[in-house]
Amino acid sequence: MPNPEDIARPARLHSEAPRGETPRPETLRPETPHPETLRSARMRPEQRDSERAESAEEVIRLEGIAKSFGAVTAVHPTSFSVRRGEFFALLGPSGCGKTTLLRILSGFHPPTAGRLFIDGTDMTAVPANRRPVNMVFQSYAVFPHMSVGENVAYGLKVAKVARSERQQRVREALELVRLGGMESRRPAQLSGGQQQRVALARALVMQPKVLLLDEPLSALDAKLREHMCAELVRLQKQVGITFLIVTHDQAEALSMADRIAVMNHGHLEQLDSPETLYTFPATRFVADFIGRINFFAAEVLADGTVEAQALGKFRPAQDSLPQGAATAALRPEQIVVSTTAPPKQEGRSMARGTVSLLAYYGDYCTAEIVLEGREDSTEGESEGGTEDSPKDNTGGQAKMTVFIINNTPQAREIAREGQAVWCSWAIRDLLLIPQAGGG
Amino acid sequence: MVFSRRPRQLREPFAYASKLGFRLFFLATLVFLYAPIILLMVFSFNDSKRNIVWRGFTTKYYVKAWENTGLVEAFINSLLIAVVSTIVSIVLGTLLALLLWRFRFRGKTLIEALSALPIVMPEICVGIALLVFFNRIGWPNDLPWPMNLSKIILAHITFTFPFVMLVLRARLVGFNPELEQAARDLGASQRQALFHILIPYLRPGLVAGGLLALTLSLDDFVITFFTAGPDSVTFPIKIYSLLRRGISPDINAASTVLILLTLLLAGVGVWWQTRMQKTTLYTANRPAVQ
Ligand SMILES: Nc1ncnc2c1ncn2[C@@H]1O[C@H](COP(=O)(O)OP(=O)(O)OP(=O)(O)O)[C@@H](O)[C@H]1O
Ligand SMILES: [Mg+2]
Numbered sequence: 001m002p003n004p005e006d007i008a009r010p011a012r013l014h015s016e017a018p019r020g021e022t023p024r025p026e027t028l029r030p031e032t033p034h035p036e037t038l039r040s041a042r043m044r045p046e047q048r049d050s051e052r053a054e055s056a057e058e059v060i061r062l063e064g065i066a067k068s069f070g071a072v073t074a075v076h077p078t079s080f081s082v083r084r085g086e087f088f089a090l091l092g093p094s095g096c097g098k099t100t101l102l103r104i105l106s107g108f109h110p111p112t113a114g115r116l117f118i119d120g121t122d123m124t125a126v127p128a129n130r131r132p133v134n135m136v137f138q139s140y141a142v143f144p145h146m147s148v149g150e151n152v153a154y155g156l157k158v159a160k161v162a163r164s165e166r167q168q169r170v171r172e173a174l175e176l177v178r179l180g181g182m183e184s185r186r187p188a189q190l191s192g193g194q195q196q197r198v199a200l201a202r203a204l205v206m207q208p209k210v211l212l213l214d215e216p217l218s219a220l221d222a223k224l225r226e227h228m229c230a231e232l233v234r235l236q237k238q239v240g241i242t243f244l245i246v247t248h249d250q251a252e253a254l255s256m257a258d259r260i261a262v263m264n265h266g267h268l269e270q271l272d273s274p275e276t277l278y279t280f281p282a283t284r285f286v287a288d289f290i291g292r293i294n295f296f297a298a299e300v301l302a303d304g305t306v307e308a309q310a311l312g313k314f315r316p317a318q319d320s321l322p323q324g325a326a327t328a329a330l331r332p333e334q335i336v337v338s339t340t341a342p343p344k345q346e347g348r349s350m351a352r353g354t355v356s357l358l359a360y361y362g363d364y365c366t367a368e369i370v371l372e373g374r375e376d377s378t379e380g381e382s383e384g385g386t387e388d389s390p391k392d393n394t395g396g397q398a399k400m401t402v403f404i405i406n407n408t409p410q411a412r413e414i415a416r417e418g419q420a421v422w423c424s425w426a427i428r429d430l431l432l433i434p435q436a437g438g439g
Numbered sequence: 440m441v442f443s444r445r446p447r448q449l450r451e452p453f454a455y456a457s458k459l460g461f462r463l464f465f466l467a468t469l470v471f472l473y474a475p476i477i478l479l480m481v482f483s484f485n486d487s488k489r490n491i492v493w494r495g496f497t498t499k500y501y502v503k504a505w506e507n508t509g510l511v512e513a514f515i516n517s518l519l520i521a522v523v524s525t526i527v528s529i530v531l532g533t534l535l536a537l538l539l540w541r542f543r544f545r546g547k548t549l550i551e552a553l554s555a556l557p558i559v560m561p562e563i564c565v566g567i568a569l570l571v572f573f574n575r576i577g578w579p580n581d582l583p584w585p586m587n588l589s590k591i592i593l594a595h596i597t598f599t600f601p602f603v604m605l606v607l608r609a610r611l612v613g614f615n616p617e618l619e620q621a622a623r624d625l626g627a628s629q630r631q632a633l634f635h636i637l638i639p640y641l642r643p644g645l646v647a648g649g650l651l652a653l654t655l656s657l658d659d660f661v662i663t664f665f666t667a668g669p670d671s672v673t674f675p676i677k678i679y680s681l682l683r684r685g686i687s688p689d690i691n692a693a694s695t696v697l698i699l700l701t702l703l704l705a706g707v708g709v710w711w712q713t714r715m716q717k718t719t720l721y722t723a724n725r726p727a728v729q
Contacts (some may be wrong), residue, residue, distance in 0.1 A: 108620055128623045141621035143641045154635070157627030199621075206625065 059209055060105065063112035066099050074100040076266045077114060082210065082244060087236050089253035090246045092263035093280040093289065098246040099138075100261070102212050106135045106315045119209050127306070134203035136213040138219075140195045142187040148174070148198050149183030155206045173205035176235065180225050193224050204239060212244040217252060226358055251288045254278070262286050284433050287329050292366070293402040294335075298328040298432065304431060310371045310398030314349060317428035325435040332366065335427040339413050342424045350424035355417055356399070365415050366407050369423055371398040476698065483691035501696075502686040513677035520588055520673060521656040523637055524595035528652040529645060532603025533598065537637075539604075540611045555605065557598045566665035569594050573666065580668050587671040594666040595656045602655065603648035610644035625672055643712055650708045 024111065047286050055328070067075040075097040082088045090098045091093065099312035103109040107128030116124045124130055143151050152173055156166045174180050177197040185187035187195055196216060203211055215267070216232070217225045233256050236243045247253050253260045254274040261271040262285075270282040297307035298319045308328040342350060358369035400423060404411045414421055486497040506509055535554055539547065557565060573590055582589065616642070622632040638645075660675045666678055674697065681690055 009706060106624060108623075127627045128620070129628060129703070135621070135624045137617040137621055139615055139617050141615060141617040143618060143636060154622070154627075158622075158626045202621075202625065 011179060057084045058107050059119055060244070061117040063115045063117070064118060065101070065104060065111045067097070067109055067176070070114050074266055075104070075111075078266075078268045079114075080261060080268060080271050082242060083259075085240055085242055086258040087233065087256055088242065088244045089257035089260045090244065090263060091250060091253040091260050091289075092248065092269075094248055096263045097266040098248070099214055102214055102244070102246050105210070106133055106212055107131045132209040133212055134206045134208040135214065136196070136199045136203050136216050138214045138216070140192075140199040142190075142195045142202075144187050146187075147183060148179065148185045148187065148190070151187070151198055152202045152204065152205050159206075167319060170201075171204050171429070173201040176204060176238065177201045177362045178231075180196045192219055193228065196220070196228070200235070204235075204241070208241060210242045210244055212241065214399055215246055215248070218242065218248070223254075224282070224390065232256060254290070262289060280431070281329075281433070283330075284327055288435060292332050292401060294330045294332065296328040296330075296398065300324060300326050300432070300434075306430075308430075309351065310400075311430070314427050314430065316430060316432050318432055321432055322434050327435070329402065329431045329433060330425055330429060332401050332403045334425050336424045337367070337369070337402050337404065337414055338410075338422050338424070339419065340370070341422050347427050348424055349427055352422055353400070355414065355419045355421060356377070358415055358417060360406075362406070364403050365411070367402050367404055367415065369400050369402055369421060371400060371423070409422060479691050480695045480698065484690055485688060485691075500692040504689040504692040505694075507689060507693075508529070509672070510674075510677055510681070510689075513672045513674045514693070514696075516585075516588060516672065517657055517674035519585060520591050520595060521653050522593050524599055525649055525652040525657050527592075527596050528600035528603050529649050531606055532600040532648060532652075533645065535600070536604045536607035538612060539718040540608065541612075554601055556601075558601050562598075562659075564682065565594075565598060569597070569662065570665040584670075587668060590666045590668075591663055591671060591673065594662050595659060598659075598662060599652035599655050602651045603645075606651065607641055607644045607647035608677040609693070610641055614640055643715060646708055646711060647710045650704060653704060657697070657701065 008389060060082040061079075062081065063079050064077040065075065065079070066073070066077045078101070091246055092098050100109060107119075107123075107126065107130075111124065112125075115122060118132060143154065146154065152170045153166050156169060161169070170183070171180070174182060177200050179194065179201065181195050182190075182194075187198065190198065196219075200216075200319065213232075217228050222227060230251060232243070232245070245253075245256065254277075257274060259271060260267045260277055261272055262277065266286050270277060270286045272280075272282075277286060278291055281290065287293050288295075291300050296308045296311055298306050298311075300306050300323050302323060304319065304321070305313055305315050306321075306326070309336070311328060341352075344346075351371045353369040353371040355367050356370045359366045402423065404415050406415075447620070454519060482493075483500060484496050484498065485493055486499070487494040535550075539554075545597065569590075577592055581587075614637070619632050619636050622636045623629070627635060658675055659673075660679065663673050664676060667673060671681075678690055681687070
């Protein structure tokens with residue numbers, strides 16, 4: 001039988017010492033390599049990715065990993081990799097297979113197909129206890145019959161780390177998650193947020209190659225969640241360990257992650273930086289799932305121009321679009337609303353409409369604007385509002401959702417139901433999603 | 440429509456206890472349940488051959504019971520049988536409970552039903568079945584002590600381990616499987632996860648189930664009667680045989696000892712459970728949400 005340590009130990013060379021041995025989390029990686037997050041204004045996602053691919057080292061690689069439970073396919077063949085030291089998020093709606101994928105990584109579900117590499121070593125068949133990854137469970141799973149200190153020490157104890165070193169590392173890990181001096185507390189005496197920190201410390205003390213977190217913030221209240229978001233980012237920077245977080249909350253993913261993999265129905269839809277995902281969603285699903293967006297039925301014509309419902313005819317910023325049906329998408333914040341007609345400008349387009357639905361959010365409002373038919377549009381004459389979804393303009397009355405920043409003189413004019421307004425936008429902001437990529 | 444009736448006054452759950460009728464009812468129940476036992480204990484100190492009139496205090500029947508070698512031997516047999524069958528029951532019951540909790544397999548429902556059968560089967564049937572069974576396979580009757588108790592021990596295991604299993608299965612329902620996975624994730628083998636996480640979680644159930652098995656075994660008469668030989672007598676059977684010669688105070692004395700022993704065991708169990716609960720709250724199945 002092979003020695004478990006040999007299996008768990010990476011074959012590849014890198015600066016990090018194998019787990020179970022000395023270096024402290026803080027000293028693991030003095031400079032944390034963060035993938036560049038700045039984005040030059042209009043660079044295409046494909047360019048950016050090929051640019052980055054060679055520069056970063058991958059710590060996890062999935063090759064056609066798939067998982068079915070009997071007749072149910074939870075994860076369709078999926079391939080991607082996670083880079084060393086990055087904050088990676090798996091984002092998707094409930095039931096899309098995020099947890100299943102995470103459990104494949106941690107070793108609790110054997111995949112039905114495909115291969116999994118952790119730090120260059122094939123780990124597809126390695127059991128959970130011999131994988132150099134650790135997990136923070138959704139229920140935290142803090143051992144109730146052990147004190148906080150015993151909880152954090154558990155993994156080290158099993159790995160037979162000497163007592164003095166163990167104590168030292170436990171203390172450091174607890175300080176890292178700001179639970180210093182709580183060693184002797186019982187989990188039952190801790191709040192939910194504190195239990196979660198124990199779970200974090202317990203995993204971090206093992207110095208994993210990757211820390212897996214399954215919806216770590218979903219059980220916390222809004223204020224604490226925000227705080228823990230910042231805390232997780234701080235921790236990740238401090239220890240330099242790769243974090244892989246599962247979440248269904250796009251705001252969480254956008255604010256924390258370096259890169260986000262968006263999943264839907266067991267498929268990987270898109271893997272990119274938050275900015276790219278938001279600005280250049282590859283599929284209709286991604287565009288819809290992340291942030292707010294307005295969709296318009298469109299058609300790409302033979303000459304490369306686009307004819308979109310309620311938006312008229314225009315030449316899109318993207319070139320080499322496949323001819324045929326497509327969806328034009330526009331984010332609410334890219335739309336300028338005014339009560340008077342804005343001056344005609346090169347590269348900008350406009351439409352008249354009426355404010356119909358206002359929703360108040362404190363610092364801003366969303367307004368749904370029912371657009372009037374455009375003179376140059378073929379489907380100009382709009383009939384009664386039969387459409388159910390305001391963002392999905394496939395027929396009937398065209399609507400768009402816009403943001404209005406509250407407590408401005410302008411807002412007081414616009415934010416009135418029935419107010420006639422003008423909406424204008426830059427044509428290059430119109431994103432076109434070919435039908436094939438739509439969901 | 441207007442309701443003119445005054446709303447009925449709500450009572451706290453135990454407010455009924457303040458009513459005289461209920462108090463009397465409680466008292467009657469208590470008397471009915473415990474008077475015979477208390478009477479038995481009291482009369483074990485009665486200085487009289489007959490158990491009818493109080494003639495003064497004495498402990499001589501305890502000495503007499505102690506000097507009755509047959510009774511002491513039967514007592515020791517009973518203790519030995521109870522301890523051995525309890526230990527085996529705990530192991531078997533735990534294994535079965537874990538098996539039924541963890542795995543899905545063909546025939547699982549059948550095993551579930553079968554394993555609970557000894558609880559619902561009339562003891563007399565089990566006793567006769569065991570008698571026939573042991574005769575049929577020709578289990579030796581003339582083994583030296585303590586091997587001559589093996590039949591009784593096996594018989595006791597068959598009806599005590601389902602109780603252990605039931606108690607543990609009830610406890611396992613509340614177990615958060617992520618606790619065990621967390622241990623595995625931190626490097627523990629299956630066996631380590633079992634002993635470090637699952638068994639400590641089950642401990643209150645193990646104590647409760649063990650006590651149940653112990654007391655069931657200690658006072659079992661029917662099944663033991665059919666599996667005991669002339670030289671393997673247990674305490675209840677010995678007392679029964681003594682009774683045929685009339686109720687004598689030394690039987691009272693011996694019974695009192697047994698009652699006190701059972702009470703002691705139960706007391707230890709309860710004390711231990713509350714102590715465990717003070718140090719650990721096992722209810723942390725889901726995290727406390729702030
Ligand atoms: N053990 C299992 N047996 C059968 N089906 C399962 C099992 N685990 C998951 N599934 C199915 O696989 C699909 C993906 O489940 P998964 O738990 O991975 O979703 P998720 O993305 O984590 O959702 P959520 O955000 O609700 O946690 C679901 O349709 C689910 O019903
Ligand atoms: Mg999940």
